[in-house]
Amino acid sequence: MGDRPTTGVTIEDLRAELDAIDEKLLEQLRARIEKCVEIGHFKREHDVPMMQPHRIGVVQERAARYGERHGIDQTFLRRLYDLVIEETCRVEDWVIGRSS
Numbered sequence: 250m251g252d253r254p255t256t257g258v259t260i261e262d263l264r265a266e267l268d269a270i271d272e273k274l275l276e277q278l279r280a281r282i283e284k285c286v287e288i289g290h291f292k293r294e295h296d297v298p299m300m301q302p303h304r305i306g307v308v309q310e311r312a313a314r315y316g317e318r319h320g321i322d323q324t325f326l327r328r329l330y331d332l333v334i335e336e337t338c339r340v341e342d343w344v345i346g347r348s349s
Contacts, residue, residue, distance in 0.1 A: 278333070285337040289344030299345050305334055 255263070292299060312326040 281333070282337060282340055285340050286344055289341035292341065293345045293347075299338070299342050308334065 289299075291297065309327050309330050312330045313323040315321070316323040316326040
């Protein structure tokens with residue numbers, strides 16, 4: 250993780266940067282959920298089962314590898330993806346269960 254000099258930088262500056270990063274993170278999370286809605290429609294239209302355990306493993310493993318490459322705790326990323334996957338499965342299940 251990067252260290253940079255903070256000479257002339259205020260805590261407010263740093264927090265503003267953090268807020269901007271959080272906004273991007275939330276936008277990406279929203280985009281991911283919207284894509285899962287799209288996938289839910291596809292699964293419903295093509296009679297694909299909602300639960301795809303192998304896919305969950307692929308996503309979690311990719312997150313863990315990313316953490317390893319970038320010095321982010323792999324357990325943290327797996328737990329984070331557990332939450333993300335739980336929510337996206339809920340959304341997909343809702344989409345698939347809706348009547349056409």
